[in-house]
Amino acid sequence: MGKKALGIFLGMVALAWSATTATRDLPAFYAPGSSFVVTVSVAPDPEITGVILSETLPAGWTMTGWAIVPEILTISSNPEPDTYKWVVVLGTESMPFAISYTVQVPADTSGVQSFSGTVSVSGGRVYEVGGDRVIEEKGDLDADGSITVADVVLCARMAAGDLPPDLEKGDLDSDGSVTDSDAVMLLRDVMGLP
Ligand SMILES: [Ca+2]
Ligand SMILES: [Ca+2]
Numbered sequence: 001m002g003k004k005a006l007g008i009f010l011g012m013v014a015l016a017w018s019a020t021t022a023t024r025d026l027p028a029f030y031a032p033g034s035s036f037v038v039t040v041s042v043a044p045d046p047e048i049t050g051v052i053l054s055e056t057l058p059a060g061w062t063m064t065g066w067a068i069v070p071e072i073l074t075i076s077s078n079p080e081p082d083t084y085k086w087v088v089v090l091g092t093e094s095m096p097f098a099i100s101y102t103v104q105v106p107a108d109t110s111g112v113q114s115f116s117g118t119v120s121v122s123g124g125r126v127y128e129v130g131g132d133r134v135i136e137e138k139g140d141l142d143a144d145g146s147i148t149v150a151d152v153v154l155c156a157r158m159a160a161g162d163l164p165p166d167l168e169k170g171d172l173d174s175d176g177s178v179t180d181s182d183a184v185m186l187l188r189d190v191m192g193l194p
Helices: 003-017 149-159 180-191
Strands: 021-025 035-043 050-056 062-069 074-080 083-089 097-104 116-121 126-128 134-137
Touching: 021 116, 021 126, 035 050, 062 074, 062 083, 083 097, 149 180
Parallel strands: none
Antiparallel strands: 021 035, 035 097, 050 083, 050 116, 062 097, 074 083, 116 126
16 A cells, blocks of 8 residues: 555544544423423544534424533524524634534423434534433333323322422422422423413
8 A cells, every 4th residue: 555545544434433423412301391400422534624523303392401521602593483593603713622512492391202303513424413312301210101190199109208209300390309290290281281
């Protein structure tokens, strides 16, 4: 292999090995009517000077605030109802960053919901955002795939100290404990009340 050919070959290897990555971190569960924070961590290629992150939320969910760490010049927009974009201007100093955004869940949401997203980098390539994609509704305490009166009964028994509390799925108002107010929230959900 000639020197030039070797150079091209090594260049191709470097291209193949240096890839921008983006990873989403979601909580495992949501409660209808609540809000929570989603974090997307992006590690751009060294030569990347700008990144556009685009995130599509479950239908009807809204983004209510965001932050980027470290602080980099960023412009956000909401081009379509459920899609949010952030243009991150890295300039000459490409560095990993994380965008955290707060999501408001509508009160009438139920079931498993999913997120999707892409990162477009200067130079034109587009990568899928990896990591967590789906989030389940809190309250399915008997894990049978739906939220029914049976789950309300379990929640009420946890609130009464009759059963060990399931904080991940049973703490609907996210105040750190399973109490009667969680059981009431779940009952309202089962009955289709706002
Ligand atoms: Ca259930
Ligand atoms: Ca609670």
